[in-house]
Amino acid sequence: MRPLRTRAAFAGLLAGSLLLTACSDDSGNEPDAEGSSSPSSSAGTASASATPYLPVPDDVELTPPGSELEVGEEAVVAYEPKQDQVGVLSIRVDRLERTSFKESFSGWQLDKATRNSSPYFVRATVTNAGETNLGGRRLQPLYIVDGNNTLIEHSSFASRFDPCPSAPLPKKFGPGKKAEVCLVYLAPDKGDLTAVSFRPTQEFNPVTWTGELQKVKKAGGKGKGKNNQRG
Template sequence: MTVPALVCFAALALAGCSDDDSDSSAADPESGTSEEAAPEPESEPEAAEEESPAAAPKEVEVTPPGTKLKIGEQAVVPYDRAGATGHIGITVTGVSDVDKAAFDAALGENGDADITPFCVEYTIENADGSDLGGSYPPDLVGTTADGGETGATVFGADVEGCAEGVAPDEFAEAGASYETKRLQGAGPGAAVAGASYEEDDYEDKPIVWTP
């Protein structure tokens, strides 16, 4: 009776091993059966790159009305034209002669034989980083060497070599600059040697550049 009992125990043990192997093979990825894989989480769409906000205009020190400067020195003034506002730097860089015949032709009926033409040359700089793209420069007025009146003022005329410039479209960063010119004239016995800025708050006390 001992032998059959041992055989029975062994059979049961073998059956138990068989059940364990069956369970482990179902979980084994290399077995014939496979568990259904869980779906991978959908990746979140990449957030759209946000444009960095434009930098706020920086504070600048404005040149007081009535300031006297030398040619080559800069004045900083408020700018407000056609919806463009900010601050600009103005530097008169020189005054040059203009061909009289070309000047008379440009003025036509408004020409005057007694007026001697000159070209005021200056640079405009974006002082505070405001968007001033496409803006027009201020109109400077010619002065004598001591800052006085020249006896003649020219408006709205250009000649070859002395034409008004316009700010480029990307004129929106502090330090950006462009060159421009202004046709002016002097009466008999006078000459244009400097310039003045007489707009807005500077009408009664202009900023004046002299040699």
């Protein structure tokens, strides 16, 4: 098994100000190319520790690191969105979709490197299960894993993208708040989506979801930005 590598989404300015960015969290704990864990750890061998890997409220039971889940199953996970701050999320990956640039990016002017990738949409339901307000934060610890065992961040947009907004959490996302999200991932070199991986740090044994790829859900609009012009 190859070691996990982290590869950010392509950086570039596309028509309509579609901006594919690589963001890292404030804690600087993003997993890197030398990660030693892999997303193939078995849930059967994962065991809950007597002490949670991060301090969480007493009524929160975290999903054991290394758990392998199916699409539709829920995991309760914790991470540090910034130093000395712990966020707790209940994440249910609801649907994995493979799309195409022709189908979902009609009207966008894409560079060669972007067109050489494979676009995927990941739809999930996210609930704030902790005590920290996570409003406006990106779901940075949630990656996809490609056929080369590479972690890929989701892309962000500088303007509206109707098929799959890939936006941060709502501005008001305090304890108990729930949101349905859709994240865009671009797997370089026509890569595959083999799993969705929650992995906030290199040392963390990831929680993963696997399932069948579905046809992309149709949404209103053609996916154009506010100004369909070349950046």
